[in-house]
Amino acid sequence: MQEAKYIYFGGKFVGWNDAKIHILSHVVQYGSGVFEGIRCYKTKKGPAIFRGLDHYRRFKDSMKIYRMSVKESPEELEAITKKLLKMNELEEAYIRPVAYRGYGTIKPNPLSLGTDLAIAAFYFGKFLSEDADKGIEVMVSSWRRPAPDTVPMLAKADGNYLNSQLASMEAGKFGFTEAIMLDVNGFVSEGPGENIFLVKDGVLYTPPIGASLLKGITRDSIKKIAEKLGIPVKEEFIPREMLYVADEVFFAGTAAEVTPIGSVDKVQIGDGNIGPISRKIRDAFFKIVQDGEDTFGWLDFVK
Numbered sequence: 001m002q003e004a005k006y007i008y009f010g011g012k013f014v015g016w017n018d019a020k021i022h023i024l025s026h027v028v029q030y031g032s033g034v035f036e037g038i039r040c041y042k043t044k045k046g047p048a049i050f051r052g053l054d055h056y057r058r059f060k061d062s063m064k065i066y067r068m069s070v071k072e073s074p075e076e077l078e079a080i081t082k083k084l085l086k087m088n089e090l091e092e093a094y095i096r097p098v099a100y101r102g103y104g105t106i107k108p109n110p111l112s113l114g115t116d117l118a119i120a121a122f123y124f125g126k127f128l129s130e131d132a133d134k135g136i137e138v139m140v141s142s143w144r145r146p147a148p149d150t151v152p153m154l155a156k157a158d159g160n161y162l163n164s165q166l167a168s169m170e171a172g173k174f175g176f177t178e179a180i181m182l183d184v185n186g187f188v189s190e191g192p193g194e195n196i197f198l199v200k201d202g203v204l205y206t207p208p209i210g211a212s213l214l215k216g217i218t219r220d221s222i223k224k225i226a227e228k229l230g231i232p233v234k235e236e237f238i239p240r241e242m243l244y245v246a247d248e249v250f251f252a253g254t255a256a257e258v259t260p261i262g263s264v265d266k267v268q269i270g271d272g273n274i275g276p277i278s279r280k281i282r283d284a285f286f287k288i289v290q291d292g293e294d295t296f297g298w299l300d301f302v303k
């Protein structure tokens with residue numbers, strides 16, 4: 001992460017080091033916050049936020065699940081974000097909006113508190129790998145995603161990432177780049193911060209939202225791009241061993257973009273590099289975000 005000049009905090013733009021909250025804020029004690037991760041790309045046609053309104057709609061949905069709310073609409077949040085990008089002179093950025101319960105009670109029940117809002121934007125390069133074609137090594141984590149009636153995974157909530165941290169730390173300690181998590185029934189769910197896709201016999205598979213995963217904006221984009229390319233897409237429960245026999249496997253997410261997976265539990269996938277269908281999808285994705293050639297209406301230009 002590279003520091004920027006300003007953060008939108010408490011209804012105004014403040015200096016990077018002035019966006020501070022009390023140590024006894026509810027969010028610090030109990031994880032009562034929701035957030036987003038959005039990218040602004042420096043396309044050939046100018047800087048553009050990728051599916052910003054869809055991210056802000058999910059942000060509001062995450063709040064609704066936790067009975068939180070901010071007065072700003074997705075459109076207003078997008079307008080604040082554009083102003084922030086301009087003030088920070090950022091053409092390429094990772095945008096991190098957060099909505100959280102602040103200071104005022106030490107009880108777990110947060111309903112006496114309102115919802116506070118902050119939006120940060122800063123430069124952030126590649127997430128999992130600098131070599132775009134080489135598949136990363138991943139392991140299936142011993143940590144599972146929570147059951148659907150425990151912690152709701154459709155909300156992009158702070159607390160979900162405790163579970164993610166356990167899986168990522170375990171993978172890192174064992175020498176893998178990232179983890180894949182199974183759901184409570186043992187089906188493939190997602191990565192700690194990425195959705196997962198696999199290709200078998202020309203068909204693109206991804207698990208359904210019932211498999212305790214975040215309904216990723218990139219996941220949706222990949223499905224739509226694949227359909228446009230004439231690649232059949234199936235959303236279904238995926239047993240673990242499908243990963244081993246897949247022709248191609250990749251992660252998808254705002255941070256991960258399209259990251260090929262070269263092995264799962266040391267079982268090599270294809271030749272260990274990005275496969276032909278993943279490459280086609282990735283190239284189509286980058287044509288939009290790098291060249292600015294967007295037939296889907298996903299780019300919101302900053303200027």
Ligand SMILES: Cc1ncc(COP(=O)(O)O)c(C=O)c1O
Binds near residue numbers: 037193218
């Ligand atoms: C747990 C999890 N799953 C999936 C994703 C991918 O979602 P998106 O494509 O909306 O960034 C993310 C990243 O935000 C994530 O944290």
